[in-house]
Amino acid sequence: MILYIAEKPSLGRAIANALPKPHKKEDGFIRVGNGDCVSWCIGHLLEQAEPDAYGSQYKSWKMDTLPIIPEQWALKAKTKTRKQLSVLRKLIKEADALVHAGDPDREGQLLVDEVINFLKTPKTKQANTQRLLVNDLNPPAIKKALSDLRPNRDFIPLSxxxxxxxxxxxxxxxxxxxxxxxxxxxxxxxxxxxxxxxxxxxxxxxxxxxxxxxxFVSKPFYEVLAHLETEQKEAFTAKWQPSEACQPYMDEDNRVLSKPLAENVVQRISHQPATVKRFENKQKQQAQPLPYNLSSLQIDASKRFNMSAQQTLDTCQSLYEKHNLITYPRSDNRYLPTEHHAQASSVLAAIEHNQGATSEVVQNANPDIKTKAWNSNKVEAHHAIIPTEKRTQPNKLSQAEQNIYQLISRQYLALFYPVYKYAERSAEIEIQQGKFSAKSKQDLDLGWKQLFPSASKNLTEEAPTLIPELAPGQPLQSLQAQLLEKNTQPPxxxxxxxxxxxxxxxxxxxxxxxxxxxxxxxxxxxxxxxxxxxxxxxxxxxxxxxxxxxxxxxxxxxxxxxxxxxxxxxxxxxxxxxxxxxxxxxxxxxxxxxxxxxxxxxxxxxxxxxxxxxxxxxxxxxxxxxxxxxxxxxxxxxxxxxxxxxxxx
Missing domain, CATH: 1.10.460.10 (Topoisomerase I, domain 2)
Incomplete structure (x- = not known):
């Protein structure tokens, strides 16, 4: 009999669903059709012993007994889950072989390993234990993982x-x-x-x-703007870049603190000739963003929905364990296995069905696009958080679950939209031996950015004006310069x-x-x-x-x-x-x-x-x-x- 030990009951049930039927549910485990068993921990079944386990002198808190450093470390069974530990003790004795199915991270590796060790599993059985790495709780994904078991000893350093x-x-x-x-x-x-x-x-x-x-004490600082015109009356603005000679009048962030100095610059450059020293006109592009890991998802959920980090994690756990709509949520990785790209069309269809995005947004995605996110060399135990192929009724999700599912879906959809393209012009202008700079940016093709509301306003509203086409050595005219008085802001x-x-x-x-x-x-x-x-x-x-x-x-x-x-x-x-x-x-x-x-x-x-x-x-x-x-x-x-x-x- 092979015994699969999952980290928690929900994962155990998902593994059993991918194994031969019929299934017989027993107390703390499931026996599957071929006689194998699936059991589970309930999170940590063991915990570190309290200090007084290492000596009665540590029962009272006294400074003269510190530091407490055990010579031999002790674990103890948690009272609330002692029954499940007994179930595992019996099954491990009966099993011919073990499969470690803890979550695919450092903590998940230790959680099951420590139970196997604590229950004094024979060395030979421990040495032959295999490792099952599950990132997706849907049966097809688990069946694939079951066909790719690895020796558990390979993960000893992680544990x-x-x-x-x-x-x-x-x-x-x-x-x-x-x-x-x-x-x-x-x-x-x-x-x-x-x-x-x-x-x-x-x-x-x-x-x-x-x-x-x-x-914090706010202090004023000063900027100077040069309003410029070409011979064709094309207008634009450039900002003063103070020279090294101005350093005594600047702070550590290179802000000018002297108003007389700034006023002198305004007076010197107003209504004076100017010359273009450098000009660049480039078309640039920005690649699609990587899919989420947990921290990047928590940050975006906080910004958009004012959800705490814990609320986001709890919601992700529900989407993963209860609904099977997303992959493993505690991932620190933002890349995807190359072979997963073949599932793109079915995942996109699931997103549309589950209302993770509108039909129009999904249908405009091109599943043939393959970005740098698909890189098996950057994926180890687990990959980025993405939607699964599972379909459900959207009304089964709470509002928080819908919000997080839509965030994850949008980030995944961005992988199948074109790159964002924009034009960027920059110029360096000289006026009375002073240096001024100007820069402008204009969207050409929003590509993936059209999925993000804050990025789409440039093409849907009035687009910003590019600085005019210039050439080195070109003469310009400086009009009345402008002094800006600002104040430093606290963090x-x-x-x-x-x-x-x-x-x-x-x-x-x-x-x-x-x-x-x-x-x-x-x-x-x-x-x-x-x-x-x-x-x-x-x-x-x-x-x-x-x-x-x-x-x-x-x-x-x-x-x-x-x-x-x-x-x-x-x-x-x-x-x-x-x-x-x-x-x-x-x-x-x-x-x-x-x-x-x-x-x-x-x-x-x-x-x-x-x-x-x-x-x-x-x-x-x-x-x-x-x-x-x-x-x-x-x-x-x-x-x-x-x-x-x-x-x-």
């Missing part, structure tokens, strides 16, 4: 990387949370001050942005969309070039699967609050960031972790090379915490006042932050 991340997050979170909670109590704060490797740098981003806005408070964008593009918030390079090569702060859960956690912990669309740090959040060392509230440490974890998954680094330095670092961080005196903090009403209840809160955080996996129906 090891996830294990290292899980244990490291436990070590860092447990120890830092206990240390700063104890210091917070000395300052009058009666609740848990949760500290995490990813959540705290995110809080740091928001707190520092709020501080920057609070202390904007974070929103769901901009905070997600900051997490995925965290490198731009780092000054150290080496760290910035690492972050550019990784997925940023957190993973596709964890970002939304971590943001929600910060709200639940009352470290963040909302004001309309704005996300702000609370007083508690600000005080925590002020008390922590920079290494805890900036993304630098996470960048170094992610670089090593990625190296582990690529077989370029070892588990011990990652964990040993972390243990040494923890001793330094705890010593630093002991020497930190926190400013008085405001107590929270009805907060837990016993360390034991604080421990339960901390454990709940730990499970959510490492794998916020939703229970399937």
């Amino acid at each position: 090891t990387s996830a294990l290292a991340r899980s244990r490291a997050d436990w070590l860092y979170g447990i120890n830092m949370t206990r240390a700063y909670t104890l210091q917070g109590r000395q300052a009058g704060f009666n609740s848990v001050l949760s500290v995490g490797r990813v959540q705290t740098p995110i809080l740091g981003l928001v707190a520092k942005r709020d501080e920057e806005i609070e202390h 904007q408070h974070f929103t769901d969309a901009t905070l997600l964008s900051a997490m995925t593009g965290i490198a731009r918030y780092v000054k150290d070039p080496a760290i910035r390079k690492i972050l550019r090569e990784t997925d940023g702060l957190g993973t596709e699967a964890t970002r939304s859960g971590i943001i929600e956690l910060l709200f639940k912990r009352k470290f963040l609050s909302r004001s309309g669309k704005q996300i702000r740090a609370t007083d508690t959040g600000k005080q925590l960031i002020q008390a922590l060392p920079d290494s805890a509230s900036t993304p630098d440490m996470t960048a170094q972790w992610e670089a090593t974890l990625n190296a582990i998954s690529q077989k370029d680094a070892s588990y011990h090379a990652f964990m040993t330095p972390l243990s040494q670092q923890l001793h330094q961080l705890i010593e630093q915490a002991k020497n930190t005196t926190m400013a008085p903090m405001t107590p929270i009403k009805n907060a837990p006042n016993k360390y034991k209840s604080s421990q339960r809160v901390r454990n709940k955080y730990q499970k959510k932050s490492t794998s916020p996996r939703k229970k399937a129906s």
Whole structure:
């Protein structure tokens, strides 16, 4: 008997539907027509043991017992799902062979592997376990995946990387949370001050942005516009480009702060001859956008529908598990396997039937177009999020499901529209030895951009005027110049969309070039699967609050960031972790090379915490006042932050 172990019941049922009938549903598994069985986890069946499992001295929260670093790690069965673990124990003993069918990501790999290991599966059976990678829950896609099983041992580095991340997050979170909670109590704060490797740098981003806005002082700056005419009375405008001699009168963003300087330029160039120094007239094009990964979808859903990252993820899970209308939603990849291009016509037909777009939009798509998105070399365990071939009745979808399905469908449809074409002209003008520049752009063929309302106004409304055709050396006449007085603006408070964008593009918030390079090569702060859960956690912990669309740090959040060392509230440490974890998954680094330095670092961080005196903090009403209840809160955080996996129906 072959036993297929899925990550959750919905995936288990989908796998069974692709296997021989008749099926017999039993308690916690399905027996299929050829005698094989499909069973499942229910998310994580196991969890890290609590600190007191490693010694009774850790039951009470005391600074002198930190850091807690287990010599031998212990897992324990989760109480609510212990029955399903017993089902798997019995089936694994009976099975001749195992097929690992966890979700196709790092966490999904570990989730099933740890159950197989925990249940003391014989080494030979473990060595022969195969891996099933499912991205689409429809039977044809699963049947194809079943015909392409891979040895599970090929994914050991991925599982090891996830294990290292899980244990490291436990070590860092447990120890830092206990240390700063104890210091917070000395300052009058009666609740848990949760500290995490990813959540705290995110809080740091928001707190520092709020501080920057609070202390921002607006200052005026000045621009000069030259209004120009050709001999044929063709008019256009060029903007002054200050020279190096003006640097003493400019800020770090090259804005002119001296009004007399700008007024002098206006006076010098008004009603004076001008000369074209350079002119370019180019026709350009912009390729179709890549299909979504989870973060890019969450960002667009926030902008368009004001949905939080968690709401978008939950909606995606429903479209994937309940309706089978989209492929695996927790993907961090934006490319598609080349062979999937053959399914384009049937996917487009499904989009039309499911009202993912109007019939006219779908019928204008050309399934023969093949963009750079179709690249099997850039696809590993999972690919971009796209619609499936499944058809349904649109009235079965909630409004949120319809909105997300339409977003995903539109992004997919864009792959089958022509490139966007536009004309761009640029010129450099000299007036009284001063340099001025002009640039204009005009749409020629919207192509894929016609699917995006904000992009189509140029052809549907009055088109912008191109600067006239010019030639180097051509004389012009400068008319009365114009002085523009503007004021610097504070940065904007974070929103769901901009905070997600900051997490995925965290490198731009780092000054150290080496760290910035690492972050550019990784997925940023957190993973596709964890970002939304971590943001929600910060709200639940009352470290963040909302004001309309704005996300702000609370007083508690600000005080925590002020008390922590920079290494805890900036993304630098996470960048170094992610670089090593990625190296582990690529077989370029070892588990011990990652964990040993972390243990040494923890001793330094705890010593630093002991020497930190926190400013008085405001107590929270009805907060837990016993360390034991604080421990339960901390454990709940730990499970959510490492794998916020939703229970399937």
